[in-house]
Amino acid sequence: MSLRYAALGLLAQEPGSGYDLLKRFDVSMANVWPATQSQLYGELNKLANAGLIEVTDVGPRGRKEYRVTDAGRQDLLRWMTNPQDDPPYRSAELLRVFLLSEMTSEQARAYMVSVAEHAEAELTRYEQVRDCMEWGDTDVGFYGRAALEFGLRVEAMEADWARWVVKEIDRRSN
Amino acid sequence: MSLRYAALGLLAQEPGSGYDLLKRFDVSMANVWPATQSQLYGELNKLANAGLIEVTDVGPRGRKEYRVTDAGRQDLLRWMTNPQDDPPYRSAELLRVFLLSEMTSEQARAYMVSVAEHAEAELTRYEQVRDCMEWGDTDVGFYGRAALEFGLRVEAMEADWARWVVKEIDRRSN
DNA sequence: TCATACATGTAATCCGTTACATGATTGT
């Protein structure tokens, strides 16, 4: 159900077309809940059928301008305050760590180094996003920054952790 | 493809039946790559058809004992050393943070407090797992502990971060 | 004997990705 509320939430922040929304997904939402074009257009039709959003205008090229309805806002609030039915956490990266005993310790070490390097690269990417983005002084900007801060801390933690595992591997193989 | 390798990897660590594997998924794998019973039995048949695992014995109640083949080990190694085609990161929790501007700051604050409390509860749960588990001195145990350490650090970081956001919300509303 | 654990499977449904398909407008 989460994509549904990602779309509903972005439209609640600001009305727009599917095409507009798609671009907003690519920039701000990409690191939180990525979605494809197909999926988004399908979901918008479902949301409209459910009466949670409505078409306020049809422009050139069949452009449909969507806006959240009262029922939509209500449903969004309901979802946000009821965090029980979330999809479970899955991480292919962590799964690999779990299975590292199936490789030689050289291979395992190399993998953990690559994890650390990847996390460090992501960290600098997030730092650039933080420094280049126009945040403004709105609530939307504030919570966007808070979400980004989470990303920064995840990557910093992950890099530290991976370096620590590398050290432990070295300690064990001596 | 990740479930495929989760199953293959666990069988590589130790042979067993689908039923055995299911229990191992519920205990050690639950926090890394959860899977349901249906999915697992289906995947085991696919793996056997692909020649990556084989049935070594059929016991009472139709129990099928599986073991990884050479081709299976090879394919597992290939997957582990090629981390390019992983599924993207998605977090419903972070999505809610991103959309907190659609709630009143009281509601947003309460949500962030609940995030912090949830993270703290998970942290103590992980600490209990760490202290109660029999780890032994094997590679399997070592990398299992490393994965658990990741979970511990994620939850500690998340609790800190959520407390920090709460403080920022308080600062802003004055 | 009867509950519990062992043991495996199928069907329906939804979510997500990739690829395909179509067409209108705008700026150069």
Add this chain to the structure above:
DNA sequence: ACAATCATGTAACGGATTACATGTATGA
């Protein structure tokens, strides 16, 4: 004229969840 961008949609496939379905061995 033509390329780029705007704009939306469908179809096929695979992954994941839930519910349904069935039957056997063991131990109290």
